[in-house]
Amino acid sequence: NAGVTQTPKFRVLKTGQSMTLLCAQDMNHEYMYWYRQDPGMGLRLIHYSVGEGTTAKGEVPDGYNVSRLKKQNFLLGLESAAPSQTSVYFCASSYWQAEHTDTQYFGPGTRLTVL
Amino acid sequence: KQEVTQIPAALSVPEGENLVLNCSFTDSAIYNLQWFRQDPGKGLTSLLLIQSSQREQTSGRLNASLDKSSGRSTLYIAASQPGDSATYLCAVRVVDSSYKLIFGSGTRLLVRP
Numbered sequence: 001n002a003g004v005t006q007t008p009k010f011r012v013l014k015t016g017q018s019m020t021l022l023c024a025q026d027m028n029h030e031y032m033y034w035y036r037q038d039p040g041m042g043l044r045l046i047h048y049s050v051g052e053g054t055t056a057k058g059e060v061p062d063g064y065n066v067s068r069l070k071k072q073n074f075l076l077g078l079e080s081a082a083p084s085q086t087s088v089y090f091c092a093s094s095y096w097q098a099e100h101t102d103t104q105y106f107g108p109g110t111r112l113t114v115l
Numbered sequence: 116k117q118e119v120t121q122i123p124a125a126l127s128v129p130e131g132e133n134l135v136l137n138c139s140f141t142d143s144a145i146y147n148l149q150w151f152r153q154d155p156g157k158g159l160t161s162l163l164l165i166q167s168s169q170r171e172q173t174s175g176r177l178n179a180s181l182d183k184s185s186g187r188s189t190l191y192i193a194a195s196q197p198g199d200s201a202t203y204l205c206a207v208r209v210v211d212s213s214y215k216l217i218f219g220s221g222t223r224l225l226v227r228p
Binding site for chain 1: 157
């Protein structure tokens with residue numbers, strides 16, 4: 001199993017440009033998450049999905065959109081990038097369990113710089 | 116609103132010392148608490164996961180405890196080594212429809228040879 005993979009690993013954008021980050025998991029997980037991590041801070045949740053075709057807002061959703069057309073993929077879009085979106089983006093996934101006792105599995109991250 | 120705090124923010128110790136990292140959270144309604152390790156420029160590696168009904172978990176030189184009633188967890192590292200140098204993050208899994216993780220800001224550990 002590849003686990004959780006993210007594409008691309010690095011990207012530099014100019015202010016106002018758009019892009020899509022792709023997250024893929026091969027573990028048949030129901031739940032998928034997008035987090036961002038800024039220097040000296042923990043991870044903050046942007047958006048999440050509890051199953052194919054569903055998405056919901058997290059703590060810091062402004063400026064981002066997401067889609068979950070297939071169970072294994074979770075896309076994060078920036079329609080008009082801003083310097084404040086310079087960050088490292090992590091995708092995670094987990095099983096659905098009655099007690100949610102399982103861990104979340106994280107991808108390697110995408111380092112995005114917006115000039 | 117759940118908040119997670121980690122103290123200290125940074126720690127530098129000589130090799131061989133035993134050390135304790137602290138994590139506190141404001142809402143005791145959690146499914147579990149997890150400790151992660153993050154190396155510079157890398158992703159997160161799960162170290163230990165403690166279910167809300169458990170008091171501690173051990174893996175090798177690592178021991179994590181959980182006191183849900185007081186909203187505290189500690190990560191104990193025995194006989195520290197330079198290879199332990201990394202940032203350590205704790206996170207709680209919240210009891211709501213998202214089941215998301217709320218992270219602390221981490222403790223940056225340096226173990227000096």
